[in-house]
Amino acid sequence: MHLLAASTQRNLGMAIAVVAIVGFAIYLIYNVLWAGRGEKGSELELAPNRKPYLSDEKLETSKLDLALVSGLVTLVIIGVALPLYWLGEPGRQQGYLEDSRRQFTSRGAGLFEESCSSCHGGGGLGGNTDHTITDDSGNFIAAIKWDVPALTTTLYRFSEEEVRHILNYGRPPTPMQAWGAPGGGPLTTQQVDELIQYIQSIQLDPDELQGEVLDGLVLQVRDDVLTANSDLSDRLDEANEAVADAGADEAAAEAAARQVAVLEVELREASEQYLRNLASPDRGELLFNNGVYGCARCHTPRDSWQFTGPETEPGAGPEELTKGSLEEAEMIAQLGNLIPADIPGGGGFGPNLTNGATLRQFDSAEGHVGFVIIGSQEGVGYGNFGQGDGGGQMPAFGVCVGDRDSSERSAIHGFCTLEDGSDRPGMLSEDQIQDIVAYERGL
Ligand code: HEC
Ligand code: HEC
Structure with missing residues (x-):
């Protein structure tokens, strides 16, 4: 409907432009070709100021009428065209917004294919990537495959601002590197916006x-x-x-x-x-370990790793680890304290939740549930001593956070608001979050 308005607008503009151009052409033809031709003979007779002008009778009738009518026509054009333009303007703006959204999405899709799909999979459906684990001084410890999350539900958990932060700065020390200019990456601000727009288009x-x-x-x-x-x-x-x-x-x-x-x-x-x-904490354990929809990938060490072997890396690592590939269990035993133990909830990208950590942080299960529902926000305290770091850290699991903290609503439109203006539900139900919390408080 607004596209129609936008094109009516364009047609009207074209019509006015055609009238103006044709009018100008007639004016030119009249003056240059026709009126100019008569310039022959005595200057005395032909000089325009020597010619007798129209009589008063003529001036006050047809000449005056002509001037008045053409004035009226011009007024009508302005009087009708301006309100019409004004009526069509919102439609034009809406059309423009949708057009540029479509353009952003398709450019974002191209960029994604180029830069991201090797790890996140075609269409952002998830994948894995080769990675090496090193010690603090950069010595090789082990070669692994790192499970890379699907991005088809990312915007349920993170706001667009948070996703922007993840793209700009990456997630050290995971294989997710800094992509945006602020973090020293190769992408421009606009390319990052295009990627966010694309990610929005693939949300389930x-x-x-x-x-x-x-x-x-x-x-x-x-x-x-x-x-x-x-x-x-x-x-x-x-x-x-x-x-x-x-x-x-x-x-x-x-x-x-x-x-x-x-x-x-x-x-x-x-x-x-x-x-x-199942008992609530047991169901909670399954939810906790539920891949990209769960918690273990950030809160349990090595949850995203699969060992592919301590392959030979010249000049690096303890010698016995550079001899061919071993069975994973054997390898882990050999790597010993060089790699973190996979204690459930023992911490990774997110903090350690074991030994009653969450009981000290949250006095009650309700407070704990509330935190998992909304996640952390930059600079906002939580629990007894928690402090949100911001920038895509602890996600929101129970509400779709959209762009609640975005100042660029018009550029990137809110994914969490449905067409009818209502809010989308979050990723997990409150019951599911209660199950997880029952599990976590027992860790
Ligand atoms: C070398 C592999 C690799 C490449 C290339 C890569 N990523 Fe990632 N990305 C990861 C890994 C691994 C994670 C998960 C890190 C973790 O465990 O927290 C991740 C996490 C993310 C997240 C957060 C998802 C979430 O739910 O926690 C987003 C968003 C993201 N990447 C977007 C992108 C975009 C967009 C590109 C392309 C510009 C890209 N990534 C390129 C490996 C990669
Ligand atoms: C993308 C990584 C990530 C995922 C997935 C994640 N968390 Fe977190 N979590 C964090 C980070 C990081 C923090 C620290 C707070 C901050 O810096 O914002 C945190 C903090 C917490 C805390 C507070 C711990 C404390 O003592 O301060 C709890 C509880 C928690 N997460 C529970 C969960 C639960 C439950 C899930 C799954 C439903 C989950 N987390 C999934 C990254 C994650």
């Missing part, structure tokens, strides 16, 4: 998001549910064998695959039931 909707959170929990309990449900487990094994045995027999393969699908649905239902029956 709230239902998909809740589905993914649940998928993660179901996956974690799969083995437990199958163990507790040996009958279902046996039937699933049989069906999977039938799929393998079907070979080239298409009809049999299809029937077997259908049977597997039916059993998977049954397993899914059993898993959801299993999750509902």
